[in-house]
Amino acid sequence: MFTDIIKEYNWEQTTNLIYSKTVDDVISALQSKKPTIDDFMALISPAAEQYIEQMAQKSSLITKKRFGKTIQLYVPLYLSNFCQNNCVYCGFSAKNSIKRKVLTFEEIEEEVIAIKKLGFQHILLVTGEADVKAGAEYLAKAFEVIKKHMSSISIEVQPLKEEEYSSLISSGLNTVYLYQETYNKQKYANYHLKGNKANFENRIDAYERLGRVGVYKIGLGFLAGLEDWRTDAFFTALHLNYLKKQYWKTKFSISFPRLRPHVGQFEPNSIMTDKHLAQLIFAYRLFDENVEIALSTRESASYRDNMISLGVTSMSAESRTDPGGYAHPEQNKELEQFTINDNRTAAQMAETIRSKGYEAVWKDWDFCLQ
């Protein structure tokens, strides 16, 4: 189990090791055909910052060879903003007095039809943690409605039980995105004050449950803005390496959401700049040529445009973080989890991708394959 592996590491020592990497370590990592986890440390270190151009060049080439000149498009659908957890950085947090809503199945269908009109075939369902109002049973029923209109279903919800994952896979689930937020166990408690999410182990063990039931794809990552991003990036890579070997039939996708403005007062503890995020994306691509890398509308339009050809493989567009927002954009604004940063329509995003010489891929899965 990964919890056993992570016990062998000390957060401060690991951080020091990353910061002590030298230019020579970076050059050797850049020259390596198959960078090791130690090389990865060098690539995310401050010493690698001056090599960002070389990293970008290599990342761009490797990505093109493995994924072609394509960017996959997906869209999030927020089903519910009820949440039992109290997390200091999240707008849905139980302590925030905001309007709450869980979509009915009729409303879900309305949303999916609106989404389909935008061109999307891959949908990501998002909920806060509310095991009764929006638990596994609710999701399974939602799948039945959504399957009629979409080609692939992903979820980003609370960690579920093994049998719940298993049953959702047979109902059409393809991908599960689950972010550990931070791998710093001591500090994790400072951010996750109440609710199931306060249980670090339950969250980290969920990846094992997902692997055991053979989910098609697992999306992992950390929330940039909590602890030192370099150290969290290292532990995410260690986690990825472990999961790849352990659960060899599963695909992996990685992303690094940066904190966005939301209801609540939390100020980021650690700032990850645009340049840092780019360095991190390139480092991951050099480290693992097969991992999918997503860049959401948390990032700005110009930043996303520039990253299209440099290592990223999938992007969301025209996202709404308020349940019900696609069919009724005017009514639901106050329900949103956070404010997005790239407000272009899906059609505009697809056109931008094309103008960069890439194809916007709307469909890359079919329920007939599972």
Added chain:
Amino acid sequence: MEPLKIADTIFTSRLFTGTGKFSSGIVMRDALVASKSELVTMALRRIDLKNQNDDILPYLQEANFKLLPNTSGVRNAKEAIFAAELAREALQTNWLKLEIHPDPRYLLPDGEETLKAAQELVKRGFIVLPYVQADPVLCKKLEDVGTATVMPLGSPIGSNNGLNTRDMIRIIIEQSNIPVVVDAGIGAPSHAAEAMEMGADAVLVNTAIAVSQNPVQMAIAFKLAVEAGRMAFEAKLAKQSSMANASSPLTSFLS
């Protein structure tokens, strides 16, 4: 050049192509037309079987290629058979490129499941072209169950590494009674020519054309390389020899 016959279909081009990784449908169509390829494979996962109104099919139908749907994405025989039936119904073809790779990273084919699926699909009337490891025994077993070809890989798909399995491919070609199509890893026209000179019946190329700076020109380069390799094979390539041919033979006293 001799035409190639697979099942009941005659091909004049021995270059098969794929549709993934192109920067647009138009670039794809132009490159595939320039390649003169007649058989084009596409992933079911990319096609919208419900309304056939997607980014790939209209371009292929417009250019009149023979379609070879593939099962990329399935992880076992059962899923492959299910997907194959849907493809046959939606696309009106019983041709199928059978791809079963439970490993999503290197996309290496699962021989055991492929053999199982091939056996069933042949019974159900499919023309099966299986993507496999360069495993001579597996290739004979697939021939025995009635596949139309075997498609051994040169190196991992998309790697552009060339014929790293050449010794095994040589054995497969030597033993096979059905066409041998070298499928994956062909990254340069010289790799394609090498496969054809060895006696492969055809090659399938995708990544090397799709991600090149100039896909149309690269497609033509592959076309020429495949033709050159085939012509050389048919003209009986001069044997390479490491032994000297002595001008004063040692055994002349025997005659």
